[in-house]
Amino acid sequence: MRLEILTPEEMGSVDRKAVDAGPLDGYGLMQNAGAVVAAAILERFAEAEGFLVLCGPGNNGGDGYVVARLLVERGVQVRLFAETEPAAGSDAARARRACPVEPKSYSEFEPVERWLVVDALFGAGLSKPVEGREAAIIERVRTSGLPVVSIDLPSGVSGLTGKPLGAAFQADLTVTFFRKKPGHVLVPGRQMCGELLVADIGIAETTLNRAECKTWENHPALWRAALPEIGISAHKYSRGHVAVISGGATSTGAARLAARGAARAGAGAVTVLSPANALSVNAMHLTSIMLRRADTVEELEAFLSDRGPSGAVLGPGAGTGERTRSFARSLLDRAGAAGGLVFDADAITAFRGDPETLFAMIKASAAQVVLTPHEGEFGRLFPGLEDAPEVSKVERTREAAMRSGAAIVLKGPDTVVAAPDGRAAINVNATQHLATAGSGDVLSGIIAGLMAQTMPAFEAACAGIWLHAEAGRVFGRGLIAEDLPEMLPQVLQSQFPEHVR
Template structure:
């Protein structure tokens, strides 16, 4: 199920212009956006003091609308203008605000600081005075809210245009999500996310958010093979493959079979096959295959990877296998392949497929997907999923406690399990990323990868 769309700055401008061409106006859209944002701010502030910082552009205009909406409700609101309004819509919103506007040197404090200095169109760093003003107001209020984006953030890349920007408790997106809401380092600054729709129509080819999947219980006549047989290929370090298998058990596949040289420390409900890999992978009941966790990088590992990729089912390629993977290794594959690289593995794949690694994280993932024909799950604190046909999805940040050894093996196992359950490759990747993040949120702090794997069934249950 696709989530909300994520738009670039250019796409937002085109979408807003389409609304204006259809009979709306900048002023009308500003009223919808500002009053929608004011609803969220009112919920967290009530009658506590709110300070709205307004810049010279239309983001500042949104701030004046927010302030007037709060004033009309009887709230205590103060506006600080960093500069005089510079657009017609912002000037009109300023005139409609029926209270005093303070200058940037005003000594103010309160409960909620609302940053409407600059929005998604910003391409250059804040001036020293503006940056210091934002930091001062954030420090003198209990909570900080960014409207559309925190000032000083580049919308399409998620880069910070200034150092030492404050961290916000909430960011209220206007009209559509922006990439900076999901990409690091900006995603570490935005806090909780809320969206105010303004009537923007779906944009063809737009990226989407990763959302809760819709999962149905197996049919009454289901058995382990109809639910999906997942083959997991172990290597020199079988612990990682065992961990991936543990995660896969709870993500929907009916049968997880681990191909390993030995049976040490394997859960009783994971079947281990120690036979010749080329023979056991010939089972035509396989629905998906996972190769890479703990595989190693020697000649035997290369052989195991080649055998795995020869299986005509969806393959999930992770960890060591990503370093060994080459265009030649994929040349004969007709079935879908899902690659799950972290940043270092992403760079290795870009080199293997003659890509220069330039552009934003979504652009890099898309370029690799198109060059390789694989679905790319560029995993990390900001995870991006890209398909060869141009589909793109971004996941909300889960928890930084995921930064521990083995959680990537868990992710690979969950994605492979969803693929074995019959979910198409791109959707299986998105579902796996969502389940992985949801399971992490169910864990106590400082959890281990095995504890994360044990929470996967609970995350899946929330999707029924």
């Protein structure tokens, strides 16, 4: 599967390598790009009565001239709008000369009913906010309601960040080339593309140095091989034992959701470690999941010594005070080499004043650590890496992983996972039904459950996010967090039948 995601800059270097290797030059690639776009348009929009092609000054516009020419050759009506001539000697200038349609200026642009707009204004070379006459055309197209096919990217959407830079098209179909770019999978770019087609334009697969690729679309192909297998002689503890730290009497549900997530993800045993004042409320709601008292670090450490769990979740409902901070220190200190720790919610917020101390402990620990912040929690731990218009969520998450020494799961509709070694994956199967209280708690449990079964942190985080999202997607409307663990068996059995024996 072609799961690699290339930044516009990386794509530019692939293009250059492809041209150097031949046989196609830049103009040849542009011809192929135009041809795949024209074919996709004719196949999907056969009922369109004519085409309004908008060409920008660069190679994206060059692709537009090729599309216009090919559509004219098919005998359909085409009007072309361009404001700036392509640079002399460029591939786009050659495509412009070969195009039989004389461009009109943008000011002459008029929407025509039942026609289709081909957006070839800007692609990978978007370098500043779209304003003025281009913004005016985009607004006219939007109010006309005409369908839009965008070449490479909806003009105005940054291929790097997925965010609009000024005005931007909402496309019905976007045709990009060779590989997806971050802007096609990060929101809001993902929705602004409409349907996304990744087309082959004759760039050899060998042009891409796969070993250098560090960013992927999250998909089972990335981590299927690392999914835990249950051996025939398994016993409950050999399948992994997860400890989940509960909060006090009025905030115990989050830990139980995480515990249930860990159990359904396949951990053979799960223990909730509860303050004394919450033991009875936890006991009333737990059956197969075990319960043990842990008010103090000494009690936690006694449990760690007795039972040697292979995974733990700290944070959901745990409180942001000294108990949580001291439990974090103890878990990082005492977890064996195979231990997998997930710090979520309050375990993240508890270190807001002193993230460097947490990062130093993580780096010194033998445990594999995953931090699962939402944007608010992320900002508390990583000042300076907050969301900003021109920064990519992938790069922010990657930088946070390097700073902290943990795998970072930055949650949202486009959850990004990054590892300290630079690997990153963008998740695309989530549904908005996951935006429900406690859904993140279940996720932390699923990831810990997978790590407790010896799945490495990055793979466990990617698998956990995908399974969690798939459970939400399959369940659909009316989802509450309690439903997520209960959907996992169905998702696991339908997607990975070989793992259920």
